[in-house]
Amino acid sequence: MPSPQKIIVIGAGIIGASIAWHLQRKGASVTVVAQRTGGVATPNSFAWINASWGNPEFYFRVRHRSMAEWSRLKKDLPDLPLSWCGGLSWDLPEAELDAYAAQHHGWGYGIQPVNRATSAMIEPALANPPDYALHVAEEGAVEPVAASKLLLENARHQGAILSPGVEVKGLLREGERIVGIQTSEGAMRADHVVLAAGAGTAALAASADVSVLLETPPGLIVHSRPVRKMLNGLVMAPELHLRQTMEGRIIAGSDFGGTDPGNDPQAVADDLFAKVKATLKGGEALELDFHTVGYRPTPKDGLPILGGVDAAPGLYLAVLHSGVTLAPLVGLLAAQEITEGDEDRDLGAFRLSRFA
Structure with a gap:
């Protein structure tokens, strides 16, 4: 039998973890190298699993397919902290909500208009339920750091090597081909290198003369102290998106990507948390525990960058903003492409x- 392919995955957030797990299942010899288990962007994610809003149809299809892949992953990993809790949205004018609903319903998305009474039944803790909203029962959320660590630990049990706390300084190139990485602990060689380093992707790719057009907009999310159950699912109100984690924290941003913190993140966090408290019955009892500021790795045109690089054989890129939604599908397809060619x-x- 031929020796298994040696593959280095750079990054241990939700994308790197999913790719590593799927590669290990394919029989590859996998080493995950990252400074932090759970990633950098992943801990700051709102972690909404959806196929909503502003997508061309081909991208909607990919996102919708990945929602189903989350259910497949849950069967393989029953402890995955995944909840199909549904999403209630009214963060656009009614005419725009109607247009969005008509389009996505036509594409097969399980989207339903609801009135004030139904909104109040779906989310009884809302202080002022909307007169008109959209509900998508099939949307969900995952606890992204816990999911990443579960995938990585399961991959480790299957033989993967985890190297946390290691800084990747650049890619190793011989001729045209990428043959490994240079790290704070020396060189590591491999048949393939998967670059899933989020906001750090562009700099590492540039070390091998590969240009990745990437933006990293900041997003602030507030986190309450854990409380009794107040929200059943995701709530997308005007200028306020919120959900309750499995730990019991209410987390919120001005949208699911978070709020630009500007020059005074604490003031922005305090103002945002005041909106959270006013939105929920009993919200006055909520206490702000902390806020996070994440930098969302977003390719220049907003779509993912996935796949091999013609000018640098042996390198596989996986950088995208919709990381939580797309993680299981990206992992599955990337593993297939890398191992099967x-x-x-x-x-x-x-x-x-x-982009060429």
């Missing part, structure tokens, strides 16, 4: 070559 048609629109 066949490009997946569903990922054709997401290659780095589109």
Whole structure:
């Protein structure tokens, strides 16, 4: 039998963890290298699993498919902290909500208009339920750091090597091919290198003369101290998106990507948390525990960058903002492409070559 392919995955957030887990299941010899288990962007994620809002149809199809892949992953990992809790949205004018609902319903999304009474039944803790909203029962959320660690630990039990606390300084290149990485602990060689380092992707790719057009907008999210159950699902109100974690924390941003903290993050966090308290019955008892500021790795055109790099064989890129929604599908398809060598048609629109 041929030796298993040696693959280094750079990054231990939700994307790197999913790719590593799926590669290990494919029989590869996997080493995960990262400074922090659980990633950098992942701990600051709102962690909404959805196929909502502003997507061209081909991207909607990919996102919707990945929602189903989360259920497949849950069957393999029953302890995955995943909840299909549904989402209630009224953060657009009614005419825009109607247009969105008509389009996505036509694409097969389980979206339903609801009135004030139904909104109050779905989320009884709302102090002022909307007169008109949209409800998608099939949307959900995951606790992203716990999910990442579960995937990595399961991969480790299957033989993967985890190297946390290691700084990757650059990619190793021989001729055209990427043959490994240079780290704070020396060189590591591999047949393939998967770059899933979030906001750090562009700099590491540049070390091998590969240009990745990436933006990293900041997003502030507030986290309450754990409280009794107040929310059943995701709530997307105007300028306020919130949900309750499995730990009992209410987390919120001005949208699911978080609030730009400007020059005074604490003041922004305090103002945002005041909105949270006013939105919920009994909200006056909520206490702000902390806020996070994450930098969302977002390719220049907003779509993922996934796949091999023609100018640098041996390198596989996986950088995207919709990391939580797309993680299980990206992991599945990336593992197939890397180990089998066949490009997946569903990922054709997401290659780095589109920027050429």
